[in-house]
Amino acid sequence: MNPILYFLRDIRKTGAVAPSSKYLASDMVRFLSEKTEATGKPLRILELGPGTGTLSKAIINVLRPQDKIDMVEINPHFCRMLRRKFSHPGMNVHYADLLEFRPEETYDYIFSSIPYESIPKNITRLMWDKKLELCKPNGLISYYKYVNFNYFRCKYEKDLVKKYCIDKTLVFRNLPPAQLFTLRVSKPESTLKHIPTRKNLASPIRIAQNKPEKVVVTATA
Numbered sequence: 001m002n003p004i005l006y007f008l009r010d011i012r013k014t015g016a017v018a019p020s021s022k023y024l025a026s027d028m029v030r031f032l033s034e035k036t037e038a039t040g041k042p043l044r045i046l047e048l049g050p051g052t053g054t055l056s057k058a059i060i061n062v063l064r065p066q067d068k069i070d071m072v073e074i075n076p077h078f079c080r081m082l083r084r085k086f087s088h089p090g091m092n093v094h095y096a097d098l099l100e101f102r103p104e105e106t107y108d109y110i111f112s113s114i115p116y117e118s119i120p121k122n123i124t125r126l127m128w129d130k131k132l133e134l135c136k137p138n139g140l141i142s143y144y145k146y147v148n149f150n151y152f153r154c155k156y157e158k159d160l161v162k163k164y165c166i167d168k169t170l171v172f173r174n175l176p177p178a179q180l181f182t183l184r185v186s187k188p189e190s191t192l193k194h195i196p197t198r199k200n201l202a203s204p205i206r207i208a209q210n211k212p213e214k215v216v217v218t219a220t221a
């Protein structure tokens with residue numbers, strides 16, 4: 001099936017009408033290219049919500065054989081597609097929810113396509129705490145927001161962007177146009193000592209505990 005059809009069929013879960021454009025993807029990897037050119041040291045990359053792999057392709061194109069990339073995707077169909085499409089030696093696709101993902105090491109660079117606009121604010125906050133927990137000191141986080149959505153529904157996210165943002169780029173050639181942010185997290189500090197998993201989250205958020213592809217997040221308050 002054409003990737004666009006998957007996005008349209010499951011718009012609530014994917015949080016987008018279409019995969020990212022190649023223009024957004026190439027702007028997103030600008031800082032990663034600079035990093036790979038500046039150092040011979042292997043880098044650890046994390047991609048959250050890779051979907052059908054438009055951004056993954058751009059990331060893999062700048063990676064060297066010694067680099068590692070973990071992709072975390074909640075949709076099992078997308079996971080299978082990614083494993084078929086790409087063959088970088090350091091690539092691992094994890095069929096998981098970001099909030100349940102427990103890697104052994106932190107990352108130099110995190111790319112996120114998690115659709116915060118379709119997620120309750122307190123879950124967005126947990127996801128940001130999780131990203132801070134997974135980021136090395138001075139690590140970079142790149143992510144985007146669609147410009148037709150109300151900017152920053154979550155104040156915590158807005159404050160983090162204010163504190164750490166080193167670059168903002170508006171990408172018109174994307175459906176819809178997107179604002180891309182890159183953050184340098186000098187000293188990652190999540191506000192929580194232990195990020196709760198979906199299972200032990202307290203009310204008022206009710207999380208359906210089905211298989212990951214059926215996770216539904218519903219505000220009960």
Ligand SMILES: C[S@@+](CC[C@H](N)C(=O)[O-])C[C@H]1O[C@@H](n2cnc3c(N)ncnc32)[C@H](O)[C@@H]1O
Binds near residue numbers: 053073074075099114
């Ligand atoms: C807006 S799409 C972006 C896809 C792709 N990166 C692109 O730019 O075309 C968001 C992706 O995040 C995934 N996703 C949503 N919530 C997630 C979660 N909690 N953990 C992991 N992946 C998630 C969705 O399944 C979807 O593939």
